[in-house]
Amino acid sequence: MVIYMTSEILGRTLSFQLSFSSGVPAYLQIVQQVEQALRMGALKAGDRLPTVKEVASEVAINPNTVVKAYRELEVQGLIEGRQGIGTFAVRPPSGPPPSTQLRLARSLDRWVRAARNAGLDEAAIDALMRSALQGRSKEGAA
Amino acid sequence: MNVAGGTTMAIETRGLGKRFGSTWALQDCTVCVPRGRVSALVGPNGAGKTTLIRLLVGLRAPSAGQALVLGRQPRQSKEFLASVGYLAQEAPLYKRLTADEHLDLGAHLNLRWDKVVATDRLRALQIPLDRPVGTLSGGQRSQVALGLALAKRPEVLLLDEPVAALDPLARQAFLSSLAEAVAGGELTVVLSSHLLHDLERVCDHVILLAASRAQLCDDIEVVLESHKCLVGPRW
Numbered sequence: 001m002v003i004y005m006t007s008e009i010l011g012r013t014l015s016f017q018l019s020f021s022s023g024v025p026a027y028l029q030i031v032q033q034v035e036q037a038l039r040m041g042a043l044k045a046g047d048r049l050p051t052v053k054e055v056a057s058e059v060a061i062n063p064n065t066v067v068k069a070y071r072e073l074e075v076q077g078l079i080e081g082r083q084g085i086g087t088f089a090v091r092p093p094s095g096p097p098p099s100t101q102l103r104l105a106r107s108l109d110r111w112v113r114a115a116r117n118a119g120l121d122e123a124a125i126d127a128l129m130r131s132a133l134q135g136r137s138k139e140g141a142a
Numbered sequence: 143m144n145v146a147g148g149t150t151m152a153i154e155t156r157g158l159g160k161r162f163g164s165t166w167a168l169q170d171c172t173v174c175v176p177r178g179r180v181s182a183l184v185g186p187n188g189a190g191k192t193t194l195i196r197l198l199v200g201l202r203a204p205s206a207g208q209a210l211v212l213g214r215q216p217r218q219s220k221e222f223l224a225s226v227g228y229l230a231q232e233a234p235l236y237k238r239l240t241a242d243e244h245l246d247l248g249a250h251l252n253l254r255w256d257k258v259v260a261t262d263r264l265r266a267l268q269i270p271l272d273r274p275v276g277t278l279s280g281g282q283r284s285q286v287a288l289g290l291a292l293a294k295r296p297e298v299l300l301l302d303e304p305v306a307a308l309d310p311l312a313r314q315a316f317l318s319s320l321a322e323a324v325a326g327g328e329l330t331v332v333l334s335s336h337l338l339h340d341l342e343r344v345c346d347h348v349i350l351l352a353a354s355r356a357q358l359c360d361d362i363e364v365v366l367e368s369h370k371c372l373v374g375p376r377w
Contacts, residue, residue: 020339057322060314061343062180
């Protein structure tokens with residue numbers, strides 16, 4: 001897998017990591033990563049997002065891909081383009097607050113570390129994760 | 143939007159063909175590329191990619207049909223070439239001249255030339271401007287060549303296998319420069335390559351040539367939506 005990321009932009013570290021072997025369209029990866037940055041509080045209301053040109057050049061992708069991603073985020077009301085000034089974060093997607101997200105992310109980090117220490121490789125961890133997710137959805141359906 | 147010749151198409155061909163002796167290198171080729179697109183020109187070796195590009199830049203005259211670039215017929219004239227950039231397969235540069243001398247040369251040979259922007263771009267990439275380009279790496283040379291092609295601020299840029307000879311990092315740098323140039327203004331690009339992963343990233347339009355004919359020409363999104371790949375046992 002090849003990962004390309006944007007470097008530090010405007011002193012902040014909003015970096016896009018795009019995988020071109022994941023099968024997920026590039027624009028959707030950008031949408032998801034901005035959503036995630038908003039959810040985790042890495043991007044707060046009023047923060048400026050990198051320009052289309054900055055992202056296109058840093059990640060070496062078609063600028064229209066970035067435009068498409070930003071447009072979709074704008075339609076969702078998560079970001080806002082201001083003519084001639086830039087694109088700004090408006091609000092996080094609905095869901096628990098960043099503090100809850102962070103707490104869950106940390107406990108998952110701990111779990112992954114424990115799994116690695118126990119000798120599980122990425123595929124084994126992935127399989128466990130999938131079966132846990134499926135188990136939960138079965139419970140939900142029952 | 144400013145449209146040349148009353149069309150929003152940067153490139154339009156109708157029944158375009160080129161024959162060398164008794165062999166058709168390109169036949170009945172009808173394609174169009176809307177303005178602002180980055181079009182991937184793909185197809186097996188000998189499919190006619192280089193021939194199509196040469197016809198579009200006026201280096202060859204068609205044996206059949208017609209090509210319009212920015213609403214005009216391609217020909218090797220100052221006026222036509224002012225708005226069309228072309229980078230040949232081997233990124234031809236004068237080995238003994240420095241990048242800076244190339245830029246001065248370009249300033250004398252072109253109607254429109256933006257040396258300041260070109261110089262800044264090459265400096266930002268940390269390419270030595272005062273060394274003969276023959277002593278630069280392949281990646282650096284291709285950046286110089288792209289810099290020259292962009293210095294005349296073309297509206298249409300035709301690139302024939304520009305990244306074929308580059309290592310992955312140099313390819314990344316080249317495509318990043320290209321993406322930045324496209325984001326910077328009204329620029330239409332046709333880019334031929336065999337490296338589909340690279341094309342997938344920077345292109346939003348595709349022209350597929352095979353057996354000297356155009357098999358497909360459309361926005362990549364449309365192509366992906368209307369084509370399915372089925373994987374299963376063979377019967």
